[in-house]
Amino acid sequence: MVLPTQLPAAPEGTPSNTVALPRTNQLAGLLTIIRDAKTNRGDFIFYSDRIIRLLVEEGLNHLPVVEKTVNTPTGLEYNGVGFEGKICGISIMRAGEAMEAGLRECCRAVRIGKILIQRDEETHQAKLFYAKLPDDIAQRYCLLLDPMLATGGSAIKAIEVLLDHGVPQSRIVFLNLVASPEGLEAMYKAYPEVKVVTAWIDESLNEQKYIVPGLGDFGDRYFTSN
Numbered sequence: 233m234v235l236p237t238q239l240p241a242a243p244e245g246t247p248s249n250t251v252a253l254p255r256t257n258q259l260a261g262l263l264t265i266i267r268d269a270k271t272n273r274g275d276f277i278f279y280s281d282r283i284i285r286l287l288v289e290e291g292l293n294h295l296p297v298v299e300k301t302v303n304t305p306t307g308l309e310y311n312g313v314g315f316e317g318k319i320c321g322i323s324i325m326r327a328g329e330a331m332e333a334g335l336r337e338c339c340r341a342v343r344i345g346k347i348l349i350q351r352d353e354e355t356h357q358a359k360l361f362y363a364k365l366p367d368d369i370a371q372r373y374c375l376l377l378d379p380m381l382a383t384g385g386s387a388i389k390a391i392e393v394l395l396d397h398g399v400p401q402s403r404i405v406f407l408n409l410v411a412s413p414e415g416l417e418a419m420y421k422a423y424p425e426v427k428v429v430t431a432w433i434d435e436s437l438n439e440q441k442y443i444v445p446g447l448g449d450f451g452d453r454y455f456t457s458n
């Protein structure tokens with residue numbers, strides 16, 4: 233028997249811009265809970281939030297630092313690093329809003345922009361409705377938030393909006409819970425310099441363009457289900 237934790241986090245062929253969290257027993261266990269169709273909304277929120285926190289911490293690792301020396305209480309110097317550059321979060325509504333609190337837990341008072349993109353239920357095409365972003369977004373590192381990457385259409389559209397506002401690809405880090413190989417490939421083809429940090433890469437998409445095995449509709453399960 234091969235446990236999920238014994239498989240590589242990023243299967244062979246995963247695009248080079250993608251980083252997957254290590255498949256630890258903790259992560260596999262948390263994902264098993266949120267994938268379970270019997271998990272109620274309270275638990276879905278609680279365990280999703282734990283994974284989101286891991287993702288945010290990993291995402292922050294992909295932002296630049298500079299050398300920094302401090303004096304410790306022992307009277308000695310410590311040669312460490314300090315965070316460099318301003319950041320902001322951008323959530324792809326609705327499901328991406330579930331990731332805002334996790335970002336705020338790590339980055340107090342972080343600015344957050346919103347992009348409302350919805351997938352058409354029949355054509356599965358992503359449609360942009362609205363974007364409200366910080367005025368100085370072009371000078372910031374952008375953590376783009378969406379828990380699900382299926383066809384990649386929504387994330388690609390959101391990146392288009394950021395580029396239109398002057399943000400270079402190299403300053404965008406996309407944080408995501410579950411990705412399909414198809415979505416990752418589409419993202420890489422469109423924007424190879426955007427870094428993707430995902431918790432888990434699933435097998436594929438079904439005919440309805442849902443990720444499989446997946447976890448269903450993240451937005452419904454987090455915000456409106458029983």
Ligand code: PRP
Nearest residue numbers: 325326327350351382383384385386451
């Ligand atoms: C979901 C999800 C992504 C998108 C992924 O949102 O949160 O934004 O679908 O699919 P894609 O990669 O094929 O574009 P949805 O449009 O269902 O809206 P929601 O956030 O309101 O659930």
Ligand code: URA
Nearest residue numbers: 382442443448449450
């Ligand atoms: N949106 C979701 O919430 N889940 C999927 O599997 C695909 C799109």
